[in-house]
Amino acid sequence: MIILAATPIGNLGDVTRRLVTALETATVIAAEDTRTTQRLLAALGIDNRPQLIALHDHNEKQRAAELVRRAASEDVLLLSDAGMPTVSDPGYGVVAEAAAQGVTVTALPGPSAVLTALAVAGLPTDRFTFEGFPPRKSGDRRRMLSSLAAEPRTMVFFEGPSRVADTLADMAAAFGGDRRAAVCRELTKLHEEVVRGPLDDLVAWAEPGTRGEIVLVVEGAAASALPFPDAVARVQELVSGGMRLKDAAGEVSAHTGHSSRELYQAALAAKS
Template structure:
């Protein structure tokens, strides 16, 4: 089978016993960076030296079929540089190919930058969405953030320290300067820091420069108080502009709090 194994995101003490046992018994390891995996083996005191196969964004499409066939006959341990493979890391293509080929896939749970940041941010955790890495190009970044302006769930993003000040400034424009957020830096490491505040406050905080690995957590939009009839009117206006009724109902639901199904049915009744 294929075994996806989560590795520490900073503190080696977070390595689970299952991870160490898997490394001690592995014969083949597909690794995002084989050098990182070699350092991990040494740091954890694992004497075993399995065959290491590189599996990264640039070769996953060509390597997936070969590794799936290998996993028919023996266990294949899959590691990313930190955290769980497939979550903004290589592995998704391999798992998809394995599922299609009928090869079993399991996971060894462990550290997650997404869940760790969400836990310490001090923002609602009952519903959240992971948006991955923020777009590098300013135009693409602004467009992507603008599309999330009405998202009611807490949002989690990855970003680079060299871009975080610009990203926070774009978030303040897209979400509003008073939207609550947190920047989680160097999670589980010696210099761990969680900066909390409004986006405007965090923009000022980041202007001095930020170092280390980052996760940004942003509060979701608060649904505006809009009377139901007015919300139905908004749906109908979007439909008049060319939006499908189902999509229009979902969009208005997101920023008014009214049921998408009820908006759909009410708008449909008016159109009849």
């Protein structure tokens, strides 16, 4: 079978007994970075020397069929560098191929940066959506965030430290600067830090620069108290004041929860 195993996201003390047993007995390990896996084995004092097969974003399509073939006759342990494989990490292609070939897939639960950040952020946890890494390019990122302006569920994002300030600024523009959020940094590590506040405040906090692994948790949009026709009228007012239609639709969307696309189209139709 294919065995997906969650590894610590920072603190080695979070390793599970099941993971230790699996590492001690594995004959084949598919790993996002084989060097990271070797360091994990050494840190845990495990003498087992399984065959290590690199599985990353650049080779997963080629490796998936090979690993599934092996898993038909022996267990293949699949690890990412931290947390649960397949969640913004390699593994999905292997699981999909295994499902198609009728090969069993199981998981050894463990640490998750997504759930850890959600738990400590202080924002609603009853419904949430994981959005992974926002696009690196500014224009693509803004379009992606704009499409989420009316999302009512709490949103969880991964981000690199060098882009946190820019991403928070784009979130403030798309969602409104008063939208609550949390920056969760270095979770479970010695310098763990959770900074909570409105997006405008978090932008100011991030501007000097930050380090470490980052998870962003953002409050979902509140149900709009403004009827859609009134929201369209507000867009028209902003356009009359000199704002571009697209920008006006985005701003009203961020404050009302109505779709920016629908506001744009309605205001455009009203002009013709």
